Amino acid sequence: MSPAFPPCLPRPSHWGSPALPLLLLLLLGGCGLEEVILEPFRGATPHERYLEALERSGLQDSALALQWDRVAEGAFRYPVEPTLPFVEEGRFSAAEPTSLAYRFELRRGQRLHVMLTRRGSPSTGDAEMDSSGDPGRVFIELFRLRDPEGERSPLGRPLPVAWTDPPADSLSHEASTTATYLLRVQPELLLEGDFALEVRTGPSMAFPVEGHGTGHIQSRFGAPRDGGRRAHHGVDIFAPRGTPVLAAGPGVVTRVRETPVGGRVVWVRDSDRSLSRYYAHLDSQAVEEGTRVSPGDLLGTVGNTGNARTTPPHLHFGLYLRGEGAVDPWDFLHAPGTRPRSLQVDPDGFLTWARIRDLRTDFRMGPGGAPSPLQADPGAVRIVAGSGAWYRVRLPDGREGYTSADRLDPIPRETVPPPGVASRLSLETGEP
Structure with a gap:
């Protein structure tokens, strides 16, 4: 689902509100104020409704539910930064609540396309379903960062601008303003299986001259x-x-x-x-x-x-x-001609453990991006996904990035911590 109204306009369902004169007055002061005032009036997203359902069922204090909520919030702190278009393949584990976040810029007039393909568990090859035929829910949400340099400030809380309504696995959103955006992808509890995620941009308008571009x-x-x-x-x-x-x-x-x-x-x-x-x-x-x-x-x-x-x-x-x-009009009309690279790493490496060889050069915020040197040896890192010739790895402190497959040394299964332990310990401390 993508809200049909520009971020600087109130939704018609609230035009009869007694607060409308105040809203209109504040709108004159800028879009930032409008976002603060109008955000409480939007409906709950499917992700928020899922959390509310956990609370009503009394499961919100279970270990898995607590970790699910923590990794959802952690996604805002530790997004990766790919260059679009971008394709990533990975694996969800029922034993490890996870949330994947991607940070990128959209220019006004561009249309973002997000497509998630689920392939079920490695053993079945198909999207697994429960007895009702439900393949399970994956929540796909797009946020706009209102203060990218100070995300902990009052204006810094990311603003939801578009989301899917599961079981829908695709999202399309037209950017009404040039800004930094964050995409969060999170499966519901106990969902498992392989997935492929494609994120790309395109024009929001049809080209006005037949047969031309x-x-x-x-x-x-x-x-x-x-x-x-x-x-x-x-x-x-x-x-x-x-x-x-x-x-x-x-x-x-x-x-x-x-x-x-x-x-x-x-x-x-x-x-x-x-x-x-x-x-x-x-x-x-x-x-x-x-x-x-x-x-x-x-x-x-x-x-x-x-x-x-x-x-x-x-x-x-x-x-x-x-x-x-x-x-x-350029970004409203331009269709990028580049295509993302297909997966070149071995999917059997997903959800295994490894060590990064060179802390100075082997960790990147995006596949093929500039090195992001690590200050200390993180020890074992969890391989969660892959893009092109790069594995996406999760550090014990919750940070995520990419390392070339040939710059990782596998760790034998018997020498690594149980699934989820490293990230859970870090998130429970509340440390960034």
Whole structure:
């Protein structure tokens, strides 16, 4: 589930609240204040409802439930920092409550896609189910960090912005602001089996020129115009004359005009996102004012009318947000072409123990990232997952990171602590 309303707007279900005048007044002071005021009005997430169910059942004080809650909170302190797109495979253990956290930046206009695939236990090869046919729940939640440099401050508590409603195992979220985000993935108690997690970004809008992409943009937002007297308030997408111009998103056509600057233009208002899309220099217009359009609907064709008559045919595409004006369309349209590397490490290493060879160079916050030197020998580390040629390891103090598979020395099973002991001892102390 992904809330349909931008973070700086109250949800309609609360518009009848007696506190609305105060909320609106505080909204004028900035989005940060709004988050503090409105957060208590949101409904409980499935993860929060699960904790409440444990309390009602009287299980909240059991050893496993206490550890489940602790690792959920520990995820906020010790996320890994992968580069997107990213694929990770790992194994959940019924004996070890676990929570996996990933920290990354999203830019406004990008759409995040998270897909979890469960493969059951190594012995069955299929997602295991109970007698009711339920494969068990995995809670997938996306948080925005409001104060990434001071997460223990009053504003620092991560804000839930999207989540799945199990048994759904996929999440999609359009970033309404550029910020640092944290993804938390946590299976319910006693769930076990192998999993694969894919996290990637993509555009939140359809590309407005048929058969083309951001590689056909030859003039970016902010480029100087008229000798530097003004800036370019959009992107220019070059294509042959007559190429179909398509609606980049839903909305209502508000203007179909011909102007000296834009030539033949079409404006589409998207009230849900509080923005307007501007299509200019069209050779022809195929819609009328008042028409409701969906992504991919024909609006007109590429041309060079208006002040573009001396340039090759192209579409000028602009985005205008209410209260802000023109914004860069790039991240709304760009589809990254990179693909994550498939798993190269041995899955039989998952949930085994090992030692890191070189404390200075072999521990990273993301697969292939810069070294994050360890100040002391952590001793045995738990291998919890893998990405590409890297194992994800958990240190006894709860920190997690990545080590190349060839830089780990396996530890014989008889010499390691029982499952969960190292992390449980660390989390019970409350030490970071």
